[in-house]
Amino acid sequence: MSLDDLIETWELGWDYAPIADGGRPIPGLDGVSVHIRAGEFVGVVGPTGAGKSTLCMALAGIIPNLADGDMRGTVTVTGHDTSRTSVAELSLNVGYVQQDPESQLFCASVEDEIAFPLENRGMDPALMDRRIDETLALVGMGEYRKRVPTSLSGGQMQRVALAAALAAEPDILILDEPTAALDPDGKRDVFAALAAIRRSRAGRDLTVVMAEQDTSHFPGWADRILVLDRGRLVAQGDAGLFDREPELFTRLGVALPGDGEPTLHVLPTDDGKSTDDPAIALDHVTYRYAGSTDDNGRGGTVAPALDDVTCTIPRGAFVGLIGRNGSGKTTLARHLNALLKPASGRVVVDGLDARTHTVGRMAAHVGFVFQNPDHQIFCASTREEIGFGPRALGRTDTQVRAAVDDMLRLFDLERVADVSPATLGYGDRRIVALASVLAMRTPILVLDEPTAGLDRRLSATLLDAVAALNRAGTTVIMISHDMRAVAHYCTHVMRMDAGRLVEYGRLVRGDGRRDDGHDSHDDHAAYDVPATHNNPETHGGLERHDERNEQRKERR
């Protein structure tokens, strides 16, 4: 280790211990050797399951001290061998921010979150208040000092987590995809906070290792980029690597920094009343959450979560449901399978009035894929998991078997057919969750942010399968913040704002033609991903990711 190196990994390897008895270890990293100098900003990129989180955990000492598994090689941080130093002792030099905001904010107020590391270090209580104010001001959260963390948005929670990591003035900041679980607004908030930290005096001396799917800030910030794939370091270099080897990133499904979001051109439709047999008809639908409170937790009259929404969606449409967080997208989607009943107005789905049907009855007509796969997965094997939905709908054993086999083949899940899906990597868990709903073969499919936190290739794998069903006649409603996916796959766009449907119509393609059909889905170049349903990179690592709870925010 050279004197300049603050962090050094030598032939670092890690296999996660199998979660189930008799299972196989899950490979995380293999032979990673990295030297990071003091003051460097290092960006870590790679597809879902490449080992980015695992590397961050190793640098923070979580691996091998707290996580279960086998480590090879060595990691040295500020001269300490992480296998012989506790995470708490490493924390004197290292601040660590995870992906999931909810599981790293454990105190009942923002100020307590910031005070926690200071108290653990034995700081004089008389000095704490000032330090808390300074740190919160640094991330733009000064006015939220007394707030309960769970009442904050995902972006605000991550800024508090950043402040908690910085409070004890570490030399090194490890950021494990801090924006992966956030919507575009939340991402902007976190990146703005990071920019402020970099401008500050403390920030200039800080060594930062940041794993991230969104590479847009790396050219201006990063001194070095590490590219991981299947647990191995496959390339590294300065930020010019994105320009010199774009095909490497495209092949891995990593978005290039210059990839802007397309502008959607929507041709407004009439109410669609000309459609004789629509898949979905919303007629003046209004909904208000019971016990809605304002931002300060006070009760009172607040705007409805859905406000007089009217539209008709024809059969076979692929609708992109877009809008800011809290605009009513999820609330609208939950009306389609009767999870919510309108306060006024009417929701007719596949010819059924959703008000008079239970969620269970609607399940035969509407498949609903929730954003967090862990809310679905519970069976002992992938095969059982996929078969659960069709079986619950009363299908025969033969029908269930056929549906399961189709899905196993379609998503290349045969290799894990008899493995507990809960033990799979994040990418595979997302695929199993989708497959378990697709196997129900419902005429209407609702997807809540199906590509959130996934790399481009894995996103394409999922959406290509959905598009194939759409071509076969399935009507698809997809909530998404990914405008590239919407532009590429959708035929219609619904834009929500403050509970109102502010835009609805057919999507006009870049060449000015209206999208009347489904032919364009075969054009993979538009989504910048290779046409594949098989992404082996997603099968190894144990990427952790969690959803932000949009429904909770909409309630607020």
Added chain:
Amino acid sequence: MNADLYVPGDGWLHRADPRVKFAMSLALLVLCLIWRNWMFMTAVLVLEHAMLIADRVPAERILWVWRVLAFVIVMIVVLWPIFDPSGAHELWRWGFLRLTRENLVMAAVMGLRIPALGFACFLTLFTTSQAKLIRGLVALGVPYRAGLTLATSLRYIPVFFGIFQSVSDAQRARGLDLSGDGEPAGPAESGRAGATGERRRRTLRGNPFTRLVARFTSYLPIIVAVLIRAYRMSQGVGWAMESRGLGLPVARTYRVRLRMRPADWALLAATVAVTVAATSVMAMIG
């Protein structure tokens, strides 16, 4: 429930020293557990409500406690006379079921005891922030890690309520039948599945115990998924705590400092006085 147990505020109970509130809650819990008197239970309930209202705890939070406890209260009141047929003054008899003045009074006492015990705890939980709760416990000699574990568990109760709701929605959307009556979610289809379902429904309708077991079993997918999610989340919480220095070999300091004010001494004295008075009355009237 989607809010923390702690209700932010600045009422007199919020300002009170947590150690005094622990003593107050403990005294009420012990007295309610040892004295089976409906008038005493009623008085305790009135006192607890008066204290919470005087502290300006919102009525909706008080009602929430009643909603949470309602099922248990009703079950106890209904089942008590069935399992306790004692009493000299019989009012009604049918087979093994015997209603007496004594067992009806005891059913009422038990029905009042549950909310009295519940509110005794919520006097402290609603009005004590996580930081003060830990600080109070540590000041009384509880190890810091134990206090932190308890306070963090309380903090995550509403989070797990939310997870349970989300998981329940996700499973119902896949056709999970939570009624336990074995009815397929989809349209009854001809063939084996439909016939099997019908047979199972007939069996379950006629057997309350089997139906109860079936209902419980139908929740298993939700419970398993919640446990998996809870495991992942608790792992993240543990990692976050250690990566912020929990367990460093230095003397821990506390931002929140405790100081017994005259009002706290007065409240403690009142607690002791009420406890002594109640115990004396109990000893006199039995």
